[in-house]
Amino acid sequence: xxxxxxxxxxxxxxxxxxxxxxxxxxxxxxxxxxxxxxxxxxxxxxxxxxxxxxxxxxxxxxxxxxxxxxxxxxxxxxxxxxxxxxxxxxxxxxxxxxxxxxxxxxxxxxxxxxxxxxxxxxxxxxxxxxxxxxxxxxxxxxxxxxxxxxxxxxxxxxxxxxxxxxxxxxxxxxxxxxxxxxxxxxxxxxxxxxxxxxxxxxxxxxxxxxxxxxxxxxxxxxxxxxxxxxxxxxxxxxxxxxxxxxxxxxxxxxxxxxxxxxxxxxxxxxxxxxxxxxxxxxxxxxxxxxxxxxxxxxxxxxxxxxxxxxxxxxxxxxxxxxxxxxxxxxxxxxxxxxxxxxxxxxxxxxxxxxxxxxxxxxxxxxxxxxxxxxxxxxxxxxxxxxxxxxxxxxxxxxxxxxxxxxxxxxxxxxxxxxxxxxxxxxxxxxxxxxxxx
Numbered sequence: 001x002x003x004x005x006x007x008x009x010x011x012x013x014x015x016x017x018x019x020x021x022x023x024x025x026x027x028x029x030x031x032x033x034x035x036x037x038x039x040x041x042x043x044x045x046x047x048x049x050x051x052x053x054x055x056x057x058x059x060x061x062x063x064x065x066x067x068x069x070x071x072x073x074x075x076x077x078x079x080x081x082x083x084x085x086x087x088x089x090x091x092x093x094x095x096x097x098x099x100x101x102x103x104x105x106x107x108x109x110x111x112x113x114x115x116x117x118x119x120x121x122x123x124x125x126x127x128x129x130x131x132x133x134x135x136x137x138x139x140x141x142x143x144x145x146x147x148x149x150x151x152x153x154x155x156x157x158x159x160x161x162x163x164x165x166x167x168x169x170x171x172x173x174x175x176x177x178x179x180x181x182x183x184x185x186x187x188x189x190x191x192x193x194x195x196x197x198x199x200x201x202x203x204x205x206x207x208x209x210x211x212x213x214x215x216x217x218x219x220x221x222x223x224x225x226x227x228x229x230x231x232x233x234x235x236x237x238x239x240x241x242x243x244x245x246x247x248x249x250x251x252x253x254x255x256x257x258x259x260x261x262x263x264x265x266x267x268x269x270x271x272x273x274x275x276x277x278x279x280x281x282x283x284x285x286x287x288x289x290x291x292x293x294x295x296x297x298x299x300x301x302x303x304x305x306x307x308x309x310x311x312x313x314x315x316x317x318x319x320x321x322x323x324x325x326x327x328x329x330x331x332x333x334x335x336x337x338x339x340x341x342x343x344x345x346x347x348x349x350x351x352x353x354x355x356x357x358x359x360x361x362x363x364x365x366x367x368x369x370x371x372x373x374x375x376x377x378x379x380x381x382x383x384x385x386x387x388x389x390x391x392x393x394x395x396x397x398x399x400x401x402x403x404x405x406x407x408x409x410x411x412x413x414x415x416x417x418x419x420x421x422x423x424x425x426x427x428x429x430x431x432x433x434x435x436x437x
Contacts, residue, residue: 025081026121102178102179149409151408188339191382222373228343229377241331258333
């Protein structure tokens with residue numbers, strides 16, 4: 001397949017247009033109704049077979065779902081923005097079962113190669129000043145308090161362009177291709193709910209990527225990302241008993257003290273000799289009044305570990321602490337898990353695959369190629385990656401270099417749109433190396 005660069009160049013304007021469309025209409029987590037419907041309609045027009053709703057999301061495994069009121073508001077907003085042809089997909093998405101898995105079969109014997117692209121935004125209010133390019137050029141977020149401040153609008157765009165390029169050149173390939181457009185990456189909520197439905201069974205290769213992060217220069221790429229940290233995210237609500245703090249303190253059960261003591265004890269958990277671990281209590285709220293024994297306490301927590309086993313160690317220690325302090329203070333507690341994903345490393349085979357593709361790409365500069373990098377953070381892709389590797393497949397993750405206007409999750413975040421062509425080119429070359437005939 002000698003004309004990959006030309007195929008990519010011909011899709012460049014379309015990619016920029018799509019990126020800006022999705023940037024204007026960001027949606028968080030399980031509220032990605034508009035985004036999912038738009039993606040589904042395009043994939044259907046390319047000739048892909050779609051799976052949606054309960055086929056790809058296990059309802060009982062969803063975390064951090066949000067309120068039914070906000071879901072309905074997001075669904076109604078999406079319906080108002082979509083064409084009738086696009087809006088037909090909303091019914092199967094029910095109460096937030098968003099995301100799409102699309103497949104196309106060449107009808108020739110070969111491997112099954114899958115790609116994962118995340119589609120949700122973050123809860124950030126976008127900078128509206130004229131110095132911010134999306135505001136200046138008219139594609140700033142139209143939804144208050146929500147913004148594609150992590151590059152997922154670019155990921156969607158690369159995924160759709162890749163799907164189109166493969167479908168239009170299907171005669172040059174063997175086997176099957178699968179596209180996973182996943183919601184709920186932020187907070188690590190999506191993969192854990194999608195993976196149990198079993199659609200990954202039979203996948204030989206799973207490829208993923210992210211714009212930016214440690215690849216901060218346009219024309220560069222990190223081919224193999226390793227040391228994904230596993231994580232667990234959970235909330236703890238303590239319920240005590242109120243009483244007059246001076247007149248009858250012995251009658252109260254202090255949930256504030258329970259929450260505070262739990263937070264301190266969690267940060268004192270002994271570290272593990274087997275690898276890196278993390279703990280953070282990011283929110284503590286409690287109490288009702290200055291002279292009232294606090295009947296309520298709330299903490300928002302997360303653990304991380306270099307491996308899934310190390311993260312499990314940290315999470316269990318936290319749960320033990322919650323149980324212990326609840327007994328000490330005579331309060332009740334409830335733990336709600338809101339997110340989580342596995343840890344792991346990219347398969348060396350896929351790292352080499354990305355390296356070879358990047359070395360051939362006219363959009364990548366050889367002196368800006370980094371072969372391996374230890375991430376030391378979390379990404380929901382790792383849950384899918386671990387599942388494919390456990391069944392004998394190969395999976396890996398790259399970072400596509402881009403000049404950034406600000407860091408990820410910042411209100412001024414924006415990336416160099418030339419990055420879209422670089423990402424598409426590497427994915428397309430990797431696809432041909434795996435499935436080309």
